[in-house]
Amino acid sequence: MFYYHMSIDDTCNALATERKGLSRREGEKRLKTYGRNEISIKSDPLWRKLIEPFKNVFMLVLFIAVIISFSRQSFFDGIIILVIMMTSAVIYYVQQFTTERILRSLQKHTAQRIEVVRGGETRYIDDSDLVPGDVIQLNEGDKVPADVRLMTTNTLRVDESVLTGESVPVQKNTDALHGKKEVYEQSNMLFQGSFIVSGHATGIVVYTGNSTEFGHIAALSRKSSEASTSPVQKKIDKLLSYVIMGVGGLAVGAFILAIVRGIEFSEALRFVLALSVSAVPEGLPVAISVILVLGMRRMAAKKALVRSMRAIETIGVITTIATDKTGTLTENKLSVQxxxxxxxxxxxxxxxxxxxxxxxxxxxxxxxxxxxxxxxxxxxxxxxxxxxxxxxxxxxxxxxxxxxxxxxxxxxxxxxxxxxxxxxxSHLSSANKEEAEQALQALTSExxxxxxxxxxxxxxxxxxxxxxxxxxxxxxxxxxxxADTLRPTARRAITTAQLAGVTVRMITGDHFETAYHIGRQLGLIQSRDQVFDSREIGNLTDKQLQKRVATSFVFSRVTPENKFRILQALKMKEVTAMTGDGVNDVPALSSAHVGVAMGSGSQIAKDAGDIILLNNDFESIIRAMKEGRIIFSNIKRMLFYLLSTNIGEAATAVISIAIGFPMPLSPVQILWVNLVTDTAMVIPLGLEPGEKHIMRVKPITPTSPLLSRYIIFRIVLVAVTMASMAVGMYAFFNMRYGADYGRTVAFAALVVMQWANAFNARSTFQSLFSRLKVINKPFYIGLAVSITLQIIAMFGPLKNLLGIYPIALGDLFVSGLIAFTVLVFVVELHKLWGRRCVMDPQE
Missing domain, CATH: 3.40.1110.10 (Calcium-transporting ATPase, cytoplasmic domain N)
Known part of the structure; x- marks a missing residue:
């Protein structure tokens, strides 16, 4: 029902009230019928919240690793993995609690006493006790407590920026309106959350609680704030699903080969289980969590408070930034221009x-x-x-x-x-009047x-x-x-984003002309065709809107519902970040892949955001984007390192069995290589400094795979090289000194090749020798830890447990040098070819 269409008398009749207000008894009766004037949102049942974090590929990988560990009676390993699973679940629960805070904040308000007419008498009641049909009186400085149809006004002007985004107060009157009107056009209505700038008024409460415009925003937030997987996580899940299928096929094939080669059943089973553990990158979830937490700390130092871990990895792959104008690109402060x-x-x-x-x-x-x-x-x-x-x-x-x-x-x-x-x-001559009108036209056209x-x-x-x-x-x-004052850094930040291949779209409640000129000042648009008047949005289907937003970079006359639809359309083909600071931005903030709120904005907007810019500087989102790109690149480095080394370990065992050799590594040696070397080196790779040109390349498209064909080829190349070298060394020393001697040399060479591959993983195209100039202290600390552990394994008390056979130091040194040099040489050739022939948008 549109009360702005009705006359005051018709509104009274529709709400069964009078100009002198409801009776006290009727007010109490309606309070029981309509409920308190508060926002209330239904939440998911507890059981669904509890099982949600376990419904992903990461958890499946870890669960498989637990089964394998317990089946081998490696209870300590299994318990550690269970702790990792519970840690990931706790992180999810914290995220979910943060989401619920958005909804709770919509219910929070400072208690306000409202002047209400009940039974012809004026009295004061709490705003939460208001009901539809109440007649209330509002004065300058009051916050509007509910949606109200105005009855009388006296020079009434209202600040509705919290809902519409317009920084200029609007004039209100009591005249009935005709035709469908948006919120900013309903001049005879007041909306919950707005402020009386000047004048005073009386009006009839028409909507309370969830039925208000504010309540509709809460409903949109509820739909859009449900737990979602980040685009990067989806890519990782898809990649790991392929890994799991590959490991499953490899395990079955290896087991059959082992039985065919005459290996005893229990030993073959132990071997296959160890092989499966080594092939699955079960350390990846905790490694990613660690670098994300450290990334949160670095971004906090740069005045960007990250409230959602998934936001860090996602901000690095955003393809478009949809930004509110008021308070974000501007200071929400009028100034004389x-x-x-x-x-x-x-x-x-x-x-x-x-x-x-x-x-x-x-x-x-x-x-x-x-x-x-x-x-x-x-x-x-x-x-x-x-x-x-x-x-x-x-x-x-x-x-x-x-x-x-x-x-x-x-x-x-x-x-x-x-x-x-x-x-x-005014007293003006015809010439002076014409002069003034021309000047007016020139100013308004700007x-x-x-x-x-x-x-x-x-x-x-x-x-x-x-x-x-x-x-x-x-x-x-x-x-x-x-005009609203532009932030001094806004133009520079937008230019930086555009150079990084990220489009910026301004979404505002301003008039078309105002939006057009501000868009031109900021370098967002060149022509009027790139401005979309959102009053047309109701006539467009989702597909039509998707085509329209693809070519639009400024959106005028946008309501919260429009903003929500625009974000949904953008998300069909883009990875989106949304910036804002008002209640009208909440649905879009919570709907976007990454919501970025201004620190000076409303508490509701800050609760809805994944990242809060503490210094209110739009340029901070560019710094956050750079940090996110570095983290995303490092996640790919970790994946390359883990997959290439793990596949190399698995291939070593499978190739040996396939050609009729005894197993070159014992199950416990496979697990040692996988546990010690991978764990010591993978997190330092996740802390690698970013490359200089990282903000001069286009972001990865939403449909692109996580790893390019170029990187996948290198993974295969490294794995084949590692397996060939390990099997070759085993065969050579086995013929000369026996199986135990050959197995120890192969074990040591495989670990050395892991170290070489860690150096290779530090960059995708840049030569290892050039990358050495970039200091990464955690990398060398991790390398030192890995070397120390390997020395203990080879010469310390663990050598008997690991089946280490005494070998000549010369053989150990020469085999290690060859292993390191060959793997580096192979990858350097691939990098050289890549620098000349491959254009990778991510490096």
Whole structure:
């Protein structure tokens, strides 16, 4: 039901109320029927929340590893993996709790006592006790407690920026409206959460709680804030699903080969289980968690507070940033941008402007008055003679407001208002009027809101504009053009994002012209065709909207519901980040892949965001994006290292059995290589510094695989090289000194090749020798730990447990040198070919 269509009497009839309000008994009855004026959201059942974190490929990998460990009676390993699983679950539960905070914050509000008419008598009640049909009275400075159909207004102006994103207060009236109107067009309605800037009003409460516009935003947030998997996680899950299938096939094949070769059944089973553990990168989940936590700390130092771990990996692959204008690209603060006066005008415009301010000596909430105060205070020549004795509030008929000043027996009325009406009431010649209208056209065409100033002498003080004579004329002074102030770093940050291959889209509640000109100032658009008037969105299907948003980079007249649909359309082909600071941004913030809230914004927006920019600087999102790209590149480094080394270990065993050799590594040696070397080196690779050109390449597309064909080929190349070298060394030393000697050499060579591969993994195209210039202390610490453990394994108390046979140091050194050199040489050749022939958008 659209109450803005109805007259006041029809609204009273529809709500079964009267102008004198409900009776006390009826108010209590309706409170039981409609419930309290609070937002309430249904949540998922507890059992669904508990099992949710275990429904992914990562957990399946770890669960398989637990079964294998317990089947081998390696209870310690199994318990460690279970701890990893529970840690991941706890991280999810914390994330889910954060999501629920969004919904709870929509219910939070400062208790407010509202002046309500019950049974013809005025009384004060808590805003949570309001019901549809209540008649309430609101005054300047009040926060609107529910959705209200206005009955009476007196110079009422309302700040609705929290819902619409418009920084300029809107004028309200009581006239019924015709046709479908958006929130920002419903001039006879007040909405929960907005503020009365000036004037006072009475109205009928039409919606409370979840039925308000604020409640609708809560419902959108609920739909969009359900747990979702990040785009990077989806790619990793898909890759791991292939790994699991491959490991399963490899295990079955290896077991059959082992039996065919005459290996005893229990030994073959032990071998296959060890092989399966070595092939599965079960350490990847905890390694990613560690580098994400460390990334959160680094980003916090750069004034970007990360509240969702998945946001760090996702911010590195975003392809578009959809940003709110007010408070994000701008400071949500009106300022005087330009002024204009006729050439022969003798009045000092800043002085006249200061005289029109409605709250001299008082605190004001009016953004226009604040802008004019700041403008005139910066002018040294402003000289105020006399004192203001009367304030004339904004009059809708005259479309102006003003003050009467008294000085040395003279009364002067100075006014500001709509340019057309001020010009109409001013004494101007035809030529001067034409000149003023041309200047007005020029200023409005640049997207400015223009205020006209005028002055006149009156014989006596007046209380309202209606008291002026019909022949009263003003002396026109000039125009002041105001606009929301752009953040100084916004243009630079947008340019940086565009150079990184990330598109930026501005979403605002402003008029088309204002949005167009701000978009041009920021370098977002070149033509009007790239601006989408969101009032058309209701006529478009989802597919039509998807095509439209693909070519639009500025969106005007956007409501919260529009913003939500725009984000949904963008997400079909883009990885999106959404920035904002108001209640109207909440659905889009929680719907985007990464929600970025401003630290100075509303608490609801901050609760909805995955990342909070503590310094309110849009440029911080670019720094966060760079950090995310570094982390994403490092995740790929870890994957390359783990998959290539694990496949190399598995291939070593399978090739040996296939060609009829005894197993070159015992099961316990396979597990040692997998556990010690991988664990010591994989996390340091995740902390590798970013490459210089990381913000000069395009992001990976949502449909692209996590690992390119170039990297997959290198994984296979490394695995084959490792397996060939290990099997070859085993065969050579086995023939000369026996199986135990050959197995020990192969074991040591395989570990050395893991170290070589860690050096290879530090960069995709850059030579190992060039990359050595980039210092990564954790890498060398991890390498030192791995070398120390290997020395203990070879020469310390663990050698008997691991089946290490005494070998000559010369053989150990030469075989290790060959293993290291050959693997580095092979990968260097591949990198050289890649630098000349391959264009990888990720490195």
């Amino acid at each position: 330009k002024t204009w006066q006729p050439e022969k005008n003798q009045h000092h415009l800043p002085t006249i402007a200061h005289r029109t301010i409605n709250h001299h000596g008082q605190h004001t909430r009016d953004p226009l008055d604040i802008a004019m105060i700041e403008f005139t205070e910066a002018e040294e020549l402003v000289q105020l003679k006399g004192e203001p004795i009367k304030k004339l509030p904004f009059n809708q008929t005259f479309s102006m407001s003003g003050n009467i000043w008294h000085h040395e027996g003279l009364y002067e009325l100075v006014v500001k208002g709509a340019p057309e009406r001020v010009i109409e009431h 997207g400015y809101r223009v205020i006209a100033l005028a002055t006149s002498v009156v014989k006596n003080p007046v209380e309202a504009f209606e008291e002026l004579s019909s022949r009263h004329v003003f002396t026109f002074v000039g125009f002041i053009a105001v």
